[in-house]
Amino acid sequence: MNNMNPTDSYAELLRHTRDVAVLNSCSAVLGWDQQTYMPQGGAAFRGEQLALLAGLAHQKATAPRIGELLAAIENTEVVADPDSLAAANIREIRHSYNRATKLPQRLVEELARVTTTAQQVWQEARSQNAYPLFQPHLEQILALKREEADTIGHTGERYDALLDEYEPGTTTADIQTLFEELSRHLVPLIQQITSRSTPNTEILRREYPVERQRLFAESAAAAIGFDFQAGRLDVTTHPFCSGFGPGDCRITTRYNPRFFSEAFFGVLHEAGHGMYEQGLPKDQFGTPSGAYCSLGIHESQSRFWENQIGRSFPFWQHFFPRLKQAFPTTIGSSSLEEFFAAINAVQPSLIRVEADEATYN
Amino acid sequence: MNNMNPTDSYAELLRHTRDVAVLNSCSAVLGWDQQTYMPQGGAAFRGEQLALLAGLAHQKATAPRIGELLAAIENTEVVADPDSLAAANIREIRHSYNRATKLPQRLVEELARVTTTAQQVWQEARSQNAYPLFQPHLEQILALKREEADTIGHTGERYDALLDEYEPGTTTADIQTLFEELSRHLVPLIQQITSRSTPNTEILRREYPVERQRLFAESAAAAIGFDFQAGRLDVTTHPFCSGFGPGDCRITTRYNPRFFSEAFFGVLHEAGHGMYEQGLPKDQFGTPSGAYCSLGIHESQSRFWENQIGRSFPFWQHFFPRLKQAFPTTIGSSSLEEFFAAINAVQPSLIRVEADEATYN
Numbered sequence: 001m002n003n004m005n006p007t008d009s010y011a012e013l014l015r016h017t018r019d020v021a022v023l024n025s026c027s028a029v030l031g032w033d034q035q036t037y038m039p040q041g042g043a044a045f046r047g048e049q050l051a052l053l054a055g056l057a058h059q060k061a062t063a064p065r066i067g068e069l070l071a072a073i074e075n076t077e078v079v080a081d082p083d084s085l086a087a088a089n090i091r092e093i094r095h096s097y098n099r100a101t102k103l104p105q106r107l108v109e110e111l112a113r114v115t116t117t118a119q120q121v122w123q124e125a126r127s128q129n130a131y132p133l134f135q136p137h138l139e140q141i142l143a144l145k146r147e148e149a150d151t152i153g154h155t156g157e158r159y160d161a162l163l164d165e166y167e168p169g170t171t172t173a174d175i176q177t178l179f180e181e182l183s184r185h186l187v188p189l190i191q192q193i194t195s196r197s198t199p200n201t202e203i204l205r206r207e208y209p210v211e212r213q214r215l216f217a218e219s220a221a222a223a224i225g226f227d228f229q230a231g232r233l234d235v236t237t238h239p240f241c242s243g244f245g246p247g248d249c250r251i252t253t254r255y256n257p258r259f260f261s262e263a264f265f266g267v268l269h270e271a272g273h274g275m276y277e278q279g280l281p282k283d284q285f286g287t288p289s290g291a292y293c294s295l296g297i298h299e300s301q302s303r304f305w306e307n308q309i310g311r312s313f314p315f316w317q318h319f320f321p322r323l324k325q326a327f328p329t330t331i332g333s334s335s336l337e338e339f340f341a342a343i344n345a346v347q348p349s350l351i352r353v354e355a356d357e358a359t360y361n
Numbered sequence: 362m363n364n365m366n367p368t369d370s371y372a373e374l375l376r377h378t379r380d381v382a383v384l385n386s387c388s389a390v391l392g393w394d395q396q397t398y399m400p401q402g403g404a405a406f407r408g409e410q411l412a413l414l415a416g417l418a419h420q421k422a423t424a425p426r427i428g429e430l431l432a433a434i435e436n437t438e439v440v441a442d443p444d445s446l447a448a449a450n451i452r453e454i455r456h457s458y459n460r461a462t463k464l465p466q467r468l469v470e471e472l473a474r475v476t477t478t479a480q481q482v483w484q485e486a487r488s489q490n491a492y493p494l495f496q497p498h499l500e501q502i503l504a505l506k507r508e509e510a511d512t513i514g515h516t517g518e519r520y521d522a523l524l525d526e527y528e529p530g531t532t533t534a535d536i537q538t539l540f541e542e543l544s545r546h547l548v549p550l551i552q553q554i555t556s557r558s559t560p561n562t563e564i565l566r567r568e569y570p571v572e573r574q575r576l577f578a579e580s581a582a583a584a585i586g587f588d589f590q591a592g593r594l595d596v597t598t599h600p601f602c603s604g605f606g607p608g609d610c611r612i613t614t615r616y617n618p619r620f621f622s623e624a625f626f627g628v629l630h631e632a633g634h635g636m637y638e639q640g641l642p643k644d645q646f647g648t649p650s651g652a653y654c655s656l657g658i659h660e661s662q663s664r665f666w667e668n669q670i671g672r673s674f675p676f677w678q679h680f681f682p683r684l685k686q687a688f689p690t691t692i693g694s695s696s697l698e699e700f701f702a703a704i705n706a707v708q709p710s711l712i713r714v715e716a717d718e719a720t721y722n
Contacts (some may be wrong), residue, residue, distance in 0.1 A: 041591030248403030315639030
């Protein structure tokens, strides 16, 4: 440990963080498979697989050697320039290391196991519209996440300890201020909008055959830049994006044969996430500088493509003729303007996505 | 290490072997995904993932602790009854441990990486009928497998060291004797059969829409006992069966819209493998007594269902009316007898499966 050369230490440290990232990417493949293709009978064993991988990744990420290497690098010339990749990487690895070393491996494994089971039960409960099925699992998760927060430590607001993982440095108080400011403007704006006549959204609720929806959404995702040589689109109960690593990013959606927006804007949204993942520097994979920087930034990319681009008039000037080609009898003689108004209809909803949860099967 | 209680040691040993099995099952999920759904761009990174998992599993399987535990159990009352599960497990774990500890981790990781790349190249080469693409990868694999054999050691016949992994205790000489005996009977039998008039196989080469083939094959696989709650059927370039673990066994096939036998008998074959996997004692997963005992036994199950059952007259007395229902215009007025003769047509071939490789696209 003494006399460790900081440059060699940095290289060794990055080999360790790469191993952890590769191990976590294996979990990502298993998580994706769980939600896309895994048969029901595989759920319990999948929990065991994910718990083992999570435990191994935790062991590697918290190995005393990581601490030794960090100590040998910090305050040396390797990190002298605070704007360098190396300095940023060391700051982030230190942050993650301090956080991870507080968590017992048992808790990490337990969370992997419990959330795997809960995911399966949630899908079942959702399809039956039976919340009581899911409730005990949610309670288990909450208890474990509270334990995680308390183990990590916080100054008053427990959620701060968890939020830090997604939006580093942000506190519950910051978010509250942001939301209060937003709602001061949004609430009257929504009232103003909904007090006028609502656009007719009937055009979105016609018959859209699922296979054609898939082809149309895939061609739009490819057109905006999602690389299908390095990714794919599948069906899940809840849409998501999972970047496994260089060259492999999976996005998912769900189709409603009688509601166009659900799958299509979901795909634009996930393709936005996916393009961010596909755009990460491949040669920095496994280091903080090769990973997304926060969930907020990630979400900004998805919503930018879904809403700023995907609900804009120029976008549909291009795509509406193609939509008519893909669904000639469905669109019929309806106009671009009618369609454009419908996809931009505003209504309050309990969840952020298209308010179609209740009727979606 | 001294004074270890053999019963406790046995319990601890089985926890270790279970971890190794779970880790290997994660590799199985990644291997399945590689062949079913992975986009092309993911191949290199998949090799890295599989190499890491193989290296970790090897580390765990060869940990000195395993050797200590084995030594603490062997020649104790735990294994006194040679016919007990414990005695069988210890014999098998000792055998695997002695074998695995000879192999350097580098070689294990290299084999995982090289075979992952080779699999992708083989698919590409096969679709282009371009062997030279694949040749250098095959040479790499052969070199590594030779190194593996020499590292393990053998008495003259190098392949014996590798065969032992698939058919424990069997030698190349045993197999040669077996094949010589078989060919003494089979060669004249095939000559006798092919000298007579060949059955007309035209009925198998009509138009069989792929989606209907899938439904028909799935229903037959379910009817003979493959549990689709604990498994699934997908499409790959080369059919296989992969038992991930308790409750999750994947089988695959490939469809030829103008050759019925290819997918259907492939599915019966893989379902045979799959039912063997699904029938393994779940509570013994992760121990030798919970795993298949040899590839020969595994293959006996698949070929039993494919040929002894699947090409029998009673089987088609039941399924031929269903085949007619599934493909009414294809089968038309053709008879059960005509179909039965066609599926049992005999002809020499360079590969064991239906001799349709050359024309399959």
